[in-house]
Amino acid sequence: MPVRDRGLWHHFDSLDHQADSNLLGMWVFLATELLVFGALFTGYSAYRWRYPAGFEAGSRHLNLLIGGVNTVVLLTSSLTMALAVRAASQGRQALLVRLLLATLFLGSAFLGLKAVEYRQDYLERLVPGLAFDRGAWQELHVNPNHVQLFLIFYYVMTGIHALHLTIGIGVLGILTLKASRGHFTPQYSAPVEMWGLYWHFVDIIWLFLLPLLYLVSTRTSFY
Amino acid sequence: MTTLTTPYRPQAKVTETTAENYLNVAYGVKSWLLTTDHKRIGLLYLMSVTVMFFVGGVAATLIRLNLLTPHGQLVTADTYNKLFSAHGIVMVFFFLVPVVPTVLGNFMLPLMIGARDLAFPRLNLASWYIYLVGAFLMLLVLFSGGVDTGWTFYTPFSSKASHTNVLPAVTAIVIAGFSSIFTGLNFVVTVHRLRAPGLTWFRLPLFVWSLYSTSIIMLLATPVLAMLFVLLAIERLWGVGIFDPALDGDPLLFQHLFWFYSHPAVYIMILPGMGIVSEILPCFSRKNIFGYQFIAFSSISIAVIGFLVWGHHMFVAGESVYAALVFSLLSYLVAVPSAIKVFNWTATLYKGSVSFQTPMLFALGFIGLFTIGGLTGLMLAALGLNIHVHDTYFIVAHFHFIMVGGMVMGYMAGLHYWWPKMTGKMYSEWWARLSALIIFVGFILTFMPQFILGYLGMPRRYHVYPAEFQVLNVLSTAGASILGVGYLLPFAYLIASLFGRTRSGPNPWAATGLEWQTPSPPPPQNFLVTPHVTCGPYEYALSSEGDHASS
Amino acid sequence: MAETLASSRSYYLVFFALLALTFVTIGLTFLHLGRWHTPIALLIAFSKALIVALFFMHLRHGNRLYWLALGSGLLWLGILMTLTLSDFLTRDWLSY
CATH class of the missing domain: 1.20.5 (Single alpha-helices involved in coiled-coils or other helix-helix interfaces)
Known part of the structure; x- marks a missing residue:
């Protein structure tokens, strides 16, 4: 029996075969993930079509400054992630660890900023069910029910997105640990590449959340 | 080949082999709970899914007993609501959806394509544990007061009115949903990446095609249900109006997202059954399957078209008339691939050398009952008729013909067909045939009266009914008791076969599929040598003369 | 992996293109575009997503x-x- 490569399962012919299957698995999983957010996009579209005024008013009260900065943060994390995958396939261990750490840091920074934003939203009484000022919206001649629907979708979409990012940060943490122990080689770098795909996907979702939540209509200020 | 028309009789002299197989390779609880062998995981699933089947069955029994009398003397209205909810939730989410993919699919898929395992063995084990957590939570819900929303969890009842364990119940379903996503993911990658050399797509067994189509549905429908239940939970927890008309929400959005999963879920249930029938018919007709490519592509097209029809569940719910028209038309379309299958199966039997062993009996039962279920489905897709029979026992009878008459018959067919491969033992053919007959008779007696009841106007989900419906209800309950005996019998004789001495040998049915080319039970690595495939899966003509001349 | 390794310079170029599109889309939200507001914002989002998929996720030679x-x-x-x-x-x- 030929010597099996390290990390190779018995039912695959070669590391390439295994890596390729892992990547396909991740792509298929991302198709599933697309429908996770797809359900929310559908509900959002239905209500936005029906209550455009409420959605526009709600959107203008979100903090575009934090939303915009977070977009840049996440895009930068995608860059470091892509470079990390490159470093892994070149076998540059030290660079790989540094880039993974940078990605981890940027992902956490996104979550930190998001938390600050949620807190502000709470202080501005923009949280249906917990802190929501129906009267204030009526004074603006906007139906509070419609704003509430917008805000619910804002929290569910960003919340599920943040959950995905948290999972991504957890997995990257494990990968960083393994990378620092020299676990990955140019032949065996599929886990990094696979979770890189996941990371980029979470980034892509945010690229849609930005216009759908923060850029619904013409704004006059960032917040 | 002379033995083919008579019931199988294993050879008297069975050499006591000491060969290593997946059962004797390791012993002990740990070797099972930490296994990554798809065959062992299949058996773990078999046990857990069977438990859930009996839990759902107990609820069904109590429902039928209560309906013996018009006044519902057995249980209160509240308990009755909880009973039919428990029956629906357990049977749909914890039995029908997972059963064939996770038990027979898990076990047979790698064997049928000449692979050593599924693509992601650890994910496979994880999916079983996830299923177990979901099932356990669901049982906890049922035994700590239950849930009374029905398996559909329609809002605003589930979000505003119900005081039962709605949140834990939907959590359990979401957890079980992850399990089926992981199974689907595993199957798709396995079929793409781990086929044996020479096994091209059009040499794949049709069961594999059906599992592939099923996996597509699992992957693309389940996440929508999960998100829907997240929205439901938020509405229930914080009292905000996502689906509440009083707060400008729309209950129909709930129904849209719900049926986007739950209608295709019907095809998750029936497609694997169709795959099993497509395996069994050629084997017991000693003929190549008729119209292989049509059956293969009809599986894929059911998976796609099945997603275009969900609005037919909402015809009377206030859905747009124009959308209803489109959904009605599309619903007729999905009958086309189903009919293609039935016609091709019938043509497979034509001039075949048919023998009626147990798997074949169940498979023929499947075809007959599924056809009735499918044709009544066409009636329901008609807008006008749908209004007349909506939410009546006609619907109940219709979907039980598909799910029990179709799916459970298909599962029993597959279980009896592959049982000798899974265990290396042969069950008692006499008892098995008897149970096939009992199940068929019991099923017809249970659900035929329900068609009539529904057409006469008896609504579903009521624990009392007008006295004039009693005769038909008594018939139905009588049928259910026969059906119950039919389901208990296999439990007994299949377990008995494990302790019996009747070995099956590698290929008791003289079948042609790859899974029969390896010992029973299979060795841990599935095949002693990697198979090289040179022809299609149903080349029965090559092994018996005469059939080929007519084609 | 058999795929060709992209230069790190190409990753930086892609990154700056994404940044530029982000600034454009945020800038546009301060203009009065009427009913074109959302279609344009979504078009930009789609292009950014496509760029990420093609280059960062290697879909280009996937x-x-x-x-x-x-x-x-x-x-x-x-x-x-x-x-x-x-x-x-x-x-x-x-x-x-």
């Missing part, structure tokens, strides 16, 4: 099956949205 997976996801999302909205958009056409 396996056909990756395209198939992505395509199915998008097709099913399309089915979900189209048919759901077919109800919402036409419900008031006929009043009872």
Whole structure:
């Protein structure tokens, strides 16, 4: 029996075969993930079509400054992630660890900023069910029910997105640990590449959340 | 080949082999709970899914007993609501959806394509544990007061009115949903990446095609249900109006997202059954399957078209008339691939050398009952008729013909067909045939009266009914008791076969599929040598003369 | 992996293109674009997503099956949205 490569399962012919299957698995999983957010996009579209005024008013009260900065943060994390995958396939261990750490840091920074934003939203009484000022919206001649629907979708979409990012940060943490122990080689770098795909996907979702939540209509200020 | 028309009789002299197989390779609880062998995981699933089947069955029994009398003397209205909810939730989410993919699919898929395992063995084990957590939570819900929303969890009842364990119940379903996503993911990658050399797509067994189509549905429908239940939970927890008309929400959005999963879920249930029938018919007709490519592509097209029809569940719910028209038309379309299958199966039997062993009996039962279920489905897709029979026992009878008459018959067919491969033992053919007959008779007696009841106007989900419906209800309950005996019998004789001495040998049915080319039970690595495939899966003509001349 | 290794310079170029598009889309939200507001914002989002997928996720020289997976996801999302909205958009056409 030929010597099996390290990390190779018995039912695959070669590391390439295994890596390729892992990547396909991740792509298929991302198709599933697309429908996770797809359900929310559908509900959002239905209500936005029906209550455009409420959605526009709600959107203008979100903090575009934090939303915009977070977009840049996440895009930068995608860059470091892509470079990390490159470093892994070149076998540059030290660079790989540094880039993974940078990605981890940027992902956490996104979550930190998001938390600050949620807190502000709470202080501005923009949280249906917990802190929501129906009267204030009526004074603006906007139906509070419609704003509430917008805000619910804002929290569910960003919340599920943040959950995905948290999972991504957890997995990257494990990968960083393994990378620092020299676990990955140019032949065996599929886990990094696979979770890189996941990371980029979470980034892509945010690229849609930005216009759908923060850029619904013409704004006059960032917040 | 002379033995083919008579019931199988294993050879008297069975050499006591000491060969290593997946059962004797390791012993002990740990070797099972930490296994990554798809065959062992299949058996773990078999046990857990069977438990859930009996839990759902107990609820069904109590429902039928209560309906013996018009006044519902057995249980209160509240308990009755909880009973039919428990029956629906357990049977749909914890039995029908997972059963064939996770038990027979898990076990047979790698064997049928000449692979050593599924693509992601650890994910496979994880999916079983996830299923177990979901099932356990669901049982906890049922035994700590239950849930009374029905398996559909329609809002605003589930979000505003119900005081039962709605949140834990939907959590359990979401957890079980992850399990089926992981199974689907595993199957798709396995079929793409781990086929044996020479096994091209059009040499794949049709069961594999059906599992592939099923996996597509699992992957693309389940996440929508999960998100829907997240929205439901938020509405229930914080009292905000996502689906509440009083707060400008729309209950129909709930129904849209719900049926986007739950209608295709019907095809998750029936497609694997169709795959099993497509395996069994050629084997017991000693003929190549008729119209292989049509059956293969009809599986894929059911998976796609099945997603275009969900609005037919909402015809009377206030859905747009124009959308209803489109959904009605599309619903007729999905009958086309189903009919293609039935016609091709019938043509497979034509001039075949048919023998009626147990798997074949169940498979023929499947075809007959599924056809009735499918044709009544066409009636329901008609807008006008749908209004007349909506939410009546006609619907109940219709979907039980598909799910029990179709799916459970298909599962029993597959279980009896592959049982000798899974265990290396042969069950008692006499008892098995008897149970096939009992199940068929019991099923017809249970659900035929329900068609009539529904057409006469008896609504579903009521624990009392007008006295004039009693005769038909008594018939139905009588049928259910026969059906119950039919389901208990296999439990007994299949377990008995494990302790019996009747070995099956590698290929008791003289079948042609790859899974029969390896010992029973299979060795841990599935095949002693990697198979090289040179022809299609149903080349029965090559092994018996005469059939080929007519084609 | 058999695929060709992209230069790190190309990654930086892609990154700056993404940044530029982000600034454009945020800038545009301060203009009065009327009913074109959302279509333009979504078009930019789609282009950014496509760039990330093609370059960062290596879809450019990815396996056909990756395209198939992505395509199915998008097709099913399309089915979900189209048919759901077919109800919402036409419900008031006929009043009872």
